[in-house]
Amino acid sequence: MTATIIDGKAFAATVREKVAAHVARIKDAAGITPGLAVVLVGEDPASQVYVRSKGKQTVEAGMASFEHKLDADTDEATLLALIAQLNADPTVHGILVQLPLPAHLDSDLVINSIDPAKDVDGFHISNVGLLGTGQKAMVPCTPLGCLMLLRHQHGSLSGLNAVVIGRSNIVGKPMAMLLLGDSCTVTVAHSRTKDLPAVVRQADIVIAAVGRPEMVPGDWIKPGATVIDVGINRVEGEGGKTRLVGDVDFASAVEVAGAITPVPGGVGPMTIACLLANTVTACCRANGLEEPEGLTA
Numbered sequence: 265m266t267a268t269i270i271d272g273k274a275f276a277a278t279v280r281e282k283v284a285a286h287v288a289r290i291k292d293a294a295g296i297t298p299g300l301a302v303v304l305v306g307e308d309p310a311s312q313v314y315v316r317s318k319g320k321q322t323v324e325a326g327m328a329s330f331e332h333k334l335d336a337d338t339d340e341a342t343l344l345a346l347i348a349q350l351n352a353d354p355t356v357h358g359i360l361v362q363l364p365l366p367a368h369l370d371s372d373l374v375i376n377s378i379d380p381a382k383d384v385d386g387f388h389i390s391n392v393g394l395l396g397t398g399q400k401a402m403v404p405c406t407p408l409g410c411l412m413l414l415r416h417q418h419g420s421l422s423g424l425n426a427v428v429i430g431r432s433n434i435v436g437k438p439m440a441m442l443l444l445g446d447s448c449t450v451t452v453a454h455s456r457t458k459d460l461p462a463v464v465r466q467a468d469i470v471i472a473a474v475g476r477p478e479m480v481p482g483d484w485i486k487p488g489a490t491v492i493d494v495g496i497n498r499v500e501g502e503g504g505k506t507r508l509v510g511d512v513d514f515a516s517a518v519e520v521a522g523a524i525t526p527v528p529g530g531v532g533p534m535t536i537a538c539l540l541a542n543t544v545t546a547c548c549r550a551n552g553l554e555e556p557e558g559l560t561a
């Protein structure tokens with residue numbers, strides 16, 4: 265059997281279209297333009313690429329994009345003052361501070377200074393608590409994107425066994441909460457898990473989010489399972505060229521799985537699409553407007 269390849273690139277395009285359509289409706293009905301502020305501290309090349317891409321896609325969806333680039337040696341007080349200013353700005357509905365921050369800045373303190381209603385990353389402790397207790401939260405973008413792909417693939421996820429490999433605050437933990445919210449039986453596996461292959465073989469849904477290239481081989485996968493590969497790892501390929509691979513060994517897994525996301529072109533494009541979705545959702549909540557359908561958890 266060869267798995268269905270889940271086309272995250274195409275699905276992300278449909279999410280962006282839904283966002284753009286809702287933005288147009290909000291502009292028409294209420295005269296409000298949703299706005300996203302992105303704060304980048306320092307010159308990390310990968311972060312610069314992400315921030316540029318976020319800004320471009322924000323504008324393409326009809327929203328306002330505000331970019332704030334600060335020097336790598338910016339002190340905490342200056343950054344917190346900028347966040348306070350964005351919190352108070354009614355034209356800004358979403359705030360994202362690009363991570364990682366330079367080592368001298370306390371990421372937790374910075375993230376928790378963002379107004380939770382504008383925390384489109386869903387990293388503020390209030391949003392983590394709301395998600396964990398099944399209340400209306402801002403939901404982290406990558407797990408939200410994975411959930412959308414899974415719902416699209418399966419319809420209902422109720423009663424399915426899901427194994428999340430990785431326990432990060434950005435992906436693993438919120439992913440587990442979202443899957444619980446959709447009535448999956450959830451196992452969170454990590455580096456200390458005993459007999460990981462046996463754990464993964466129980467899963468109808470596998471979410472791989474560890475950041476280790478091709479660590480999940482096909483013979484760990486239950487035949488017919490859905491595999492969502494969150495990994496984006498740069499490895500040296502033939503002729504010294506770098507290539508992107510996931511946390512799953514795609515070549516062997518595609519022969520066993522029922523459906524699988526490729527890398528690139530799977531989960532990756534969903535992250536920014538969900539950031540745009542969260543921004544329009546935050547704008548609607550802030551202004552008492554109807555939220556877009558199918559773009560939240």
Ligand code: GUN
Binds near residue numbers: 361362363364405406
């Ligand atoms: N750096 C890598 N991924 C992310 C993300 O999802 N949000 C933020 N703010 N920074 C990141």
